[in-house]
Amino acid sequence: MxxxxxxxxxxxxxxxxxxxxxxxxxxxxxxxKINFLAEKLTVESELSADELLPILAQTAAxxxxxxxxxx
Amino acid sequence: xxxxxxxxxxxxxxxxRIAAGAVLFIPGLIFEKTGxxxxxxxxxxxxxxxxxxxVIINAFRGIFRGDMLDEKxxxxxxxxxxxxxxxxxxxxxxxxxxxxxxxFQTLAVRRSRDAIKSLTDICPDEATLVEDGxxxxxSADDLEPGQTIVVRSGERVPAxxxxxxxxxxxxxxxLNGESQPRAAVEGEELESGAVVMSGALFCRxxxxxxxxxxxxxxxxxxxASEKKAKEENFITAFxxxxxxxxxxxxxxxxxxxxxxxxxxxxxxxxxxxxxLVVSCPCALLLSVPLAFFGGIGGAAxxxxxxxxxxxxxxxxxADVFVFDKTGTLTDGRLRIxxxxxPYDKDQLLYFAASAEYPSNHPAALCIKAACAxxxxxxxxxxxxxxxxxxxxxxxxxxxxxxxxxxxxCGKDIFAAARLEGDVFVSVDGTPYGGITFADALRPEAKxxxxxxxxxxxxxxxxxxxxxxxxxxxxRAELGITEAEAELMPAGKFERLTEIMKDSRSTVFVGDGVxxxxxxxxxxxGVAMGGVGQDSAIEAAxxxxxxxxxxxxxxxxxxxxxxxxxxxxxxxxxxAVKLGVLLLGALGICGMxxxxxxxxxxxxxxxxxxxxxxxx
Numbered sequence: 194m195x196x197x198x199x200x201x202x203x204x205x206x207x208x209x210x211x212x213x214x215x216x217x218x219x220x221x222x223x224x225x226k227i228n229f230l231a232e233k234l235t236v237e238s239e240l241s242a243d244e245l246l247p248i249l250a251q252t253a254a255x256x257x258x259x260x261x262x263x264x
Numbered sequence: 265x266x267x268x269x270x271x272x273x274x275x276x277x278x279x280x281r282i283a284a285g286a287v288l289f290i291p292g293l294i295f296e297k298t299g300x301x302x303x304x305x306x307x308x309x310x311x312x313x314x315x316x317x318x319v320i321i322n323a324f325r326g327i328f329r330g331d332m333l334d335e336k337x338x339x340x341x342x343x344x345x346x347x348x349x350x351x352x353x354x355x356x357x358x359x360x361x362x363x364x365x366x367x368f369q370t371l372a373v374r375r376s377r378d379a380i381k382s383l384t385d386i387c388p389d390e391a392t393l394v395e396d397g398x399x400x401x402x403s404a405d406d407l408e409p410g411q412t413i414v415v416r417s418g419e420r421v422p423a424x425x426x427x428x429x430x431x432x433x434x435x436x437x438x439l440n441g442e443s444q445p446r447a448a449v450e451g452e453e454l455e456s457g458a459v460v461m462s463g464a465l466f467c468r469x470x471x472x473x474x475x476x477x478x479x480x481x482x483x484x485x486x487x488a489s490e491k492k493a494k495e496e497n498f499i500t501a502f503x504x505x506x507x508x509x510x511x512x513x514x515x516x517x518x519x520x521x522x523x524x525x526x527x528x529x530x531x532x533x534x535x536x537x538x539x540l541v542v543s544c545p546c547a548l549l550l551s552v553p554l555a556f557f558g559g560i561g562g563a564a565x566x567x568x569x570x571x572x573x574x575x576x577x578x579x580x581x582a583d584v585f586v587f588d589k590t591g592t593l594t595d596g597r598l599r600i601x602x603x604x605x606p607y608d609k610d611q612l613l614y615f616a617a618s619a620e621y622p623s624n625h626p627a628a629l630c631i632k633a634a635c636a637x638x639x640x641x642x643x644x645x646x647x648x649x650x651x652x653x654x655x656x657x658x659x660x661x662x663x664x665x666x667x668x669x670x671x672x673c674g675k676d677i678f679a680a681a682r683l684e685g686d687v688f689v690s691v692d693g694t695p696y697g698g699i700t701f702a703d704a705l706r707p708e709a710k711x712x713x714x715x716x717x718x719x720x721x722x723x724x725x726x727x728x729x730x731x732x733x734x735x736x737x738x739r740a741e742l743g744i745t746e747a748e749a750e751l752m753p754a755g756k757f758e759r760l761t762e763i764m765k766d767s768r769s770t771v772f773v774g775d776g777v778x779x780x781x782x783x784x785x786x787x788x789g790v791a792m793g794g795v796g797q798d799s800a801i802e803a804a805x806x807x808x809x810x811x812x813x814x815x816x817x818x819x820x821x822x823x824x825x826x827x828x829x830x831x832x833x834x835x836x837x838x839a840v841k842l843g844v845l846l847l848g849a850l851g852i853c854g855m856x857x858x859x860x861x862x863x864x865x866x867x868x869x870x871x872x873x874x875x876x877x878x879x
Contacts, residue, residue: 204370206549207335207503215329229549230377230557231489256329257322 196242198249200227200234202259212256219248234262278367285315285360293353301352308352312343316359333507335544342540346855349530357856358541365863369550372870376554379877380561384485386438386457386478391415391422394466404473416464423456424476425467432463439477440810441567457481481809484569484801488560489553491572495830499552503545510845514539517849531851538848538855542841542862551833551869555876559826562877567809568819575805576830578788579823581769585716585816586760588782589728591775592792593738593813594703598630604684605697612697614638616689619654619661622646627687627701631663651687662690686731702734705741708814713742715817725763727756727782757781773816776800790816826876833869840865 203209209229216225216236222245223237238245246262253260292307313320319336326334339362346355391404394412404422407413412428415421421434433445439457448454448465457478473479492500518536521527527535556573563570570576587593605612617635620628623646632638641654641661651664653672662672669678669688678688678695685698713724724744728735732749739747748759760782764770772779772786775793783789784803791804793811801807808815844861847853853861 204366204373205335205544205546206553207544207546210500210549211331211334226490228486228489230373230380230553231486232377233486235490257325258318 194238194241196236196238196245198234198236198246198262198264200232200253201261201263202257203227203229203232208257212253212260215256216249216252219252221245221248278363281315281317282360282363282367285311285356285363288314289353289356289360292356296353301350304352308356309347311356312347312359315356315363316340316343319359319362333511333543335507335546338507338511338540338543342537342855345533345537345540349534351534351855354855358859361856361859362541362863365859365867369546369863369866369870372867373550373554376558376870376874376877379874380558384482384561384564386420387473387482388420388422391473392419407469407473409469409471411469412466413469414464414466415460417460417462419460420478421454421456421458421460421467422476423469423473424471425454425456425469427452427454428466428468430463430465432465433461435459435461436810437567438565439481439567440812441565441815442810442812481564481569484571484807485560485564488570488572488575489557491574493552493556493573493576493830495552495827495834496556496573499548499834503548506545506548507543510539510543513845514543534855535848535851538853538858539845541855541859542844542848544862547841547862547866547869548834548837550866551837551873552830554870554873555826555830555833558873558876559822559829563819563822563826565877566815566818566822567812568815568822569807569809570819570823571805571807575788576823576826578769579771579806579820580827582771582788582820583721584723584725584763584767584770585721586725586727586763586770586772586782586786587744588756588772588774588779589726589730589735589738590703592773593709593726593742594705596703596775598626598701598703600630600634600699601702602700603697604700605689606681607696609697610635612689612699615656615659615661615691615696616663616687616699618656619644619663619689620652621654623652628652628663630701631687631699659692663687702737705738706813708812710742712813712816713744715814716820717743719817719820721820723767727751727759729753729756753778753781757785760785773813774800776804790819822876829872829876833872836872837865837869 206229209227213225213227216222221238221240226235236245250262253262288307288311292304292311295307296304320340323337323340326337343355343358346358388404390401391407392399392414393402394414399414407423413425427448427450429450431447431449434448435445436458437443439455445461454467456473456476514536517539518533521532522529556576559576560570590596603609603612613631613635617632617638618641620631621638621640622644639656641656643655645653647668650668653662662669664687666688669690673690673693681695683695683698685700687699689696716724726735726739726744726747728749729751730749735747735749751759760772764787769787771788771790772782773790773792774783776783776791776799780799780803783791783800788805789803790806790808791800792808806819840861844853844858848858
């Protein structure tokens with residue numbers, strides 16, 4: 194399934210690319226792309242949206258302060 | 265809500281920290297220059313810590329992640345390096361200018377993001393539902409087909425719907441860029457995203473908000489930034505190797521000159537640190553996508569939907585525009601262009617209309633519309649693809665194409681009578697007259713074609729399935745340079761491919777009804793009209809929502825401007841980066857100047873990109 198999330202608090206496109214790399218290596222995630230300008234996170238995963246969201250949010254927050262992921 | 269408060273707080277504290285950092289830095293700098301290293305050391309260290317705390321914290325996070333090429337880590341290394349070398353003010357200045365630059369960059373990105381959002385903010389969140397005469401506000405997402413809603417002045421239509429009562433002026437500019445408001449009346453279908461200017465409309469919802477026009481436009485615009493232009497892919501690929509290469513060169517600059525005793529160890533490290541502070545590819549990564557992002561958003565607000573960053577270049581470079589005729593240059597509705605008869609014209613139309621009375625063929629409908637009082641034929645036989653053979657007022661009337669007439673009345677009787685037409689009418693076996701059809705030219709077509717020519721697009725071509733005469737008429741009337749007629753759909757595509765061989769970039773403009781292959785096959789395909797036709801939108805690079813041909817020159821101008829700004833940004837960002845690296849290696853440019861140049865480039869590129877949103 195492909196999910197789309199809103200990702201906010203990213204300040205730099207290079208960090209966005211690195212965070213996307215990181216998210217795509219999470220268990221159960223096939224691919225993750227971040228559109229820095231549209232603040233959109235597109236994730237392909239076998240997990241459900243409810244399972245996925247906390248994992249993504251946690252990883253993003255640990256990556257840098259103030260990054261939030263929501264539906 | 266929570267997140268925006270948090271983000272706001274974060275931004276507020278940054279200027280405060282920058283100010284505090286500057287207050288500590290300036291006396292520190294003075295102490296250093298006047299030969300008081302101890303107070304200089306203390307003040308600059310404090311300035312660095314106050315100003316760059318988050319940079320340093322994130323640098324350590326980077327190390328724990330195993331990311332040695334993290335920009336914050338490299339920046340911290342640079343500052344720490346300068347500090348150890350005894351350049352206290354230089355180290356503090358690096359952090360200070362880095363923070364100032366980042367702050368402006370964040371602000372600039374945020375502003376342009378907001379500007380683009382407001383351009384494409386066409387989906388209202390709420391709607392007013394009417395149930396049993398009681399109104400209540402609901403989320404637009406909860407609307408279901410069949411429900412009744414009311415839209416009052418100043419509000420946007422939340423979902424595609426049909427007006428059941430009321431009348432109002434509506435403004436469709438957010439959807440199609442047409443600035444003129446128009447009146448909406450009962451029974452009319454309204455697209456979501458339209459704004460009611462005055463009055464109130466009661467409507468029945470036709471489609472859920474998420475499937476309505478505004479949502480579809482928004483989705484196209486959002487997905488567009490994912491289809492990358494060549495320039496964007498270049499910059500992404502470049503930035504991937506940029507950081508490791510620059511850091512690698514920094515190491516060489518630090519190590520090699522001292523080995524050959526060209527520089528002292530301290531001086532070569534100082535020069536290498538300049539490399540570290542410009543090793544972040546952010547300015548590059550920001551400069552190009554933002555230009556396209558702005559271009560897509562700006563064009564969308566005028567009813568021109570570029571399907572992706574990749575759609576700009578072929579439109580900007582176009583030297584040939586190829587048009588489908590029917591439905592694209594003309595309005596696609598048949599009208600009688602001329603009649604050719606030795607008898608009375610009205611009598612000709614009377615016979616034709618009566619004979620075709622039961623028929624629903626477009627030509628029949630058109631003839632019937634032109635005749636005030638047709639009578640019902642006593643006999644009528646409709647032959648599909650040919651015409652009708654009927655008995656009208658006791659006389660045998662044949663109405664149809666040449667094939668029908670030659671079957672019914674004998675060969676070449678019309679050629680002998682020198683009568684012309686698309687449809688022939690015979691009465692009791694003798695030629696009575698011919699009727700020629702045409703569909704009307706779109707009123708704006710001529711101006712649009714002239715607009716394209718004035719932009720330096722030399723060649724314009726009509727590819728039509730219609731007769732040579734009609735295609736030629738349209739060509740001459742609109743000032744188009746070439747017309748090719750009597751082409752089957754497959755033939756159109758074949759001709760298009762031939763035209764493309766001699767052209768830098770060819771744009772095909774169609775209405776998407778039966779020219780999807782040509783729209784898909786051209787360097788850039790333009791689909792005219794609404795977002796309803798999935799196949800055309802799928803195939804097209806560009807959708808003109810308003811179905812207005814005058815948007816074509818506007819689209820070309822927008823594409824050229826966007827490509828130009830993206831190119832400017834690439835060249836500017838690369839030139840400054842390389843310049844700073846060169847000057848740094850030669851020892852001409854210090855660290856803080858390098859930081860300033862680096863983040864300054866990003867800010868200037870962002871500001872330059874904002875121009876793509878304007879006309």
